Amino acid sequence: MISVEDARSRILAALAAAPAETVPLAQGWSRVLARPVISRVTQPPADVSAMDGYAVRTPDAVAGASLAVIGSAPAGHPFAGEVGPGEAVRIFTGAILPPGADAILLQEDAEAAEGRVRVQETVQQGRWIRRRGLDFATGAELLPAGRRLTARDIGLAAAANHAWLAVHRTPRIGILATGDEIALPGDPIPPGGIVSSNAHALAALVRAAGGDPLVLPIAPDDRQAIAEAAVAARACDLLVTTGGASVGDHDLVQAALGPQGFALDFWQIAMRPGKPLIWGRLGATPVLGLPGNPVSALVCAVQFLVPAIARLSGQPGGPPRAIRALAGAPLAENDRRFDHLRASLVPGEDGQMLATPFPLQDSSMLQVLARAEALILRAPHAPALPRGAPVEVIPLGDLGI
C-alpha cells in the first residue's frame, strides 16, 4: 500500500498545464492566467480629487475666506484653465485636479452662493488628493501567471485596460462509469441493479474544480465496450473511470485497456474509504481509475482528482485545503489507513469550528456523505482524541463538492 501523499505526488508529477487560449475579459472569471496581467495605464492617470468639493490653493483657503468659483471639474471633464489666487473650481470625486490647485476644500466645509464659495474650515495642503499612480503604474505586474481569477481580479485587469486574457484551456475530463449493474437515472434498472450516481456526481465535481466534464456512455462489464469508450476519451486531458478497480474477478478495466496501449499503475492506497486506485496512461491521455463505490469515488476525487484538475488548469495542485477545527466527539485510535470521517461542521461556543463525525461511517452511505459539511482527516496510526481536541478537516461546502 502507498500513502495518500505519495499517490497524489505521483499523479501531479505526471500532469502538465493545458496550453493557453485567449478569452474575452468577460469570460475570465475563475480561469487561470497563462500570462501575467501587466498594466497598460497608470491609475489614477493624474492627481485627482478623493472627494466632492472645491479645488483650491492652500494659502487662499483659510477659514472665513471667500473664493471665486471659476468653473467646474466633474469626473471625466477636466477643467480647461488654471486656478489662480482667490479662485476655486468645483470638483467631484475622481476628477483631475486643475493646475494651480494643491488642496481640496470639502463640500461639507464650504458654503456656496452666487458664484463664490466661503471657506468654513482651513484646508491642509495635499489633503483629499489621490496622487497619480497611487493604485498602479503602467508596466506593473498586477496579476501573476498561475492565478485563478476572482471577481476583483477581473476588475483590476479591466482597470489595467485588458479586454482579453491569456488563460489555460479548461481541462476536459472524460468520465467513464463501468458496470453491468448500473443504469442512468430514469432508465430501466436491471434486476439487482442500482442507479448510476458516480458519473454525474463526478461531472459536478469536475465543474466545481474548474474542469469541463465529458460524460461517456456507461460501459457494461465487457472488454470491447470499455475499450471503445476509452477510445472516445482520447480527446480528453484526463480520463476518469469508476468501478472495475477492486481486487475481484471482474476487474475488466485493466484487462480491457491493455490492448489500447494502456500503461498501468495499480495502487492500493492506505486510505479509507477508497483503497484501490488505478493510475496510468492510455496513449497520451492520463487515466485515473476510481473505486465504484460512490462514497469512495468522491473521497478519492477530493484527494486526487481535484488536485489533478488544478494542475491541468495551470496551478500547482496539492493537498485539498484543510482547516483547523475541534473534535465534537471523542475519536478512536486510527489504524494504518488514512481515514476521512464524514462530519458536521458548526461554529462552537468560542468561535472555533466544531467537527462531529456521524455515527455511521459505512462507505456505501451516500446520504451521509451528502449531509457531511466536512471530512475529518485522521492520519495513519493517529492516537485516540478526546472531545475538543484539534483536528484537521476538509470543508466540503466551500469547494461546491
Add this chain to the structure above:
Amino acid sequence: MISVEDARSRILAALAAAPAETVPLAQGWSRVLARPVISRVTQPPADVSAMDGYAVRTPDAVAGASLAVIGSAPAGHPFAGEVGPGEAVRIFTGAILPPGADAILLQEDAEAAEGRVRVQETVQQGRWIRRRGLDFATGAELLPAGRRLTARDIGLAAAANHAWLAVHRTPRIGILATGDEIALPGDPIPPGGIVSSNAHALAALVRAAGGDPLVLPIAPDDRQAIAEAAVAARACDLLVTTGGASVGDHDLVQAALGPQGFALDFWQIAMRPGKPLIWGRLGATPVLGLPGNPVSALVCAVQFLVPAIARLSGQPGGPPRAIRALAGAPLAENDRRFDHLRASLVPGEDGQMLATPFPLQDSSMLQVLARAEALILRAPHAPALPRGAPVEVIPLGDLGI
C-alpha cells in the same frame, strides 16, 4: 445614516425567489432546489455484500470447513438459486445476497480450489452484509427545497433515480455602469477618463454568487441615456447601477429614472468604504445603486448584492459568511461607520487564521482589494484591539469574489 444590517434586511424583505424551472440532473450543480428530492428507490435495493468473498450459511462456515461453490453473484447479476447446507456462492461487493446465505466469508479468509472453498476464519452472522435500505428508502426526503446543490447532492439525486430537478431560475442581474469618464477596456479613453472596471467585476461577482449577469452598455451621464438603458433592464430580476449615487451635482441616476416609474429609497449607509446606496424599484424590477468607486462598489456588493442574489435564487440570504481570525496587527478604534479592512489571511503558528490589514486602505486602490484575502469587519465604535485579538473576517477567496 442607516446600518449595514438594516439596509440588508430592507433589501432582502423586498425580494422573492425566482420561479422554478426543470433542468436535467447534469445541469443541476450549484442550482437551488425549488422542490425537495424524494427518493424513488430503496438503496441498497436488497441485502447486499459489503465485500468480495463468498455468501455462506453461518453454521457451515467455521474455520477448517470446506464448502461447495455452486455459482457466482457479481454485482448486477444476482445468483438465481439458493445457498443450501455445505454450499457457498462467490460474491462481489454490492451484489445481492442469495437466499439461504446469512454471512459473508471474506476473500482473504478463504482458499479456493477445484470448485470448493476452504474456510480459514469462522464467519460472524450478518457480518459484511449491508441491509436493504441502509442508505435510504423509497419516499424519503433526501434533499430539501432551498438547498444549493453540491456535487455530492447531484450523486444522491441520481442514486434516488431523478433525471430531472426542479430548481429556481437563475436570477438575471442587469448591470449598468454610468459615467462620462469611463471607457470599456481597449476602447479609446476620453481625456481625464479611466477604464471601466465595475461592470465586469460585478458581472464576475454575480456569476460567483450564482446569478446570470447582463452587462448593459455604459450610460453616459445623460438622463435620456440612463433612462433608455434602464428600460433594457426590465427583463431582469434585479438592476444594479454603479456610479451616480454620490451626493454631488451629478447624481443623474435618480433624476433620470424618476419619469420611468422609479420609486426611490436613497440611503446613507454607516459603512466604509461605500457610503451612498440607492435602493428602489423601476416598475417591477428592484434597483440597487452601488457607488462608482470600484472598491466601494465591490464591498457593497459583498454586503448587499451577494445576499440579494441568494434570496432571488431561492435561499434566505443573510450576512456574508464570516469566520473567526486573529488580528495580525493592532487595530485602531473605529468611528461610527462599519469598516471593512482589506487584509491578508494566513494560518498562524497555532493553526488559527491571522488577518493582517494592509497599511494603505484608500478606497480607490483596486490592486490592494484584489490582493486582499479577507475583509476584517469592524463594527461601529469597535474599541482598539491589540495584535492577536479575535476578529471576524469575510474570506473573499472562498466566494470566488
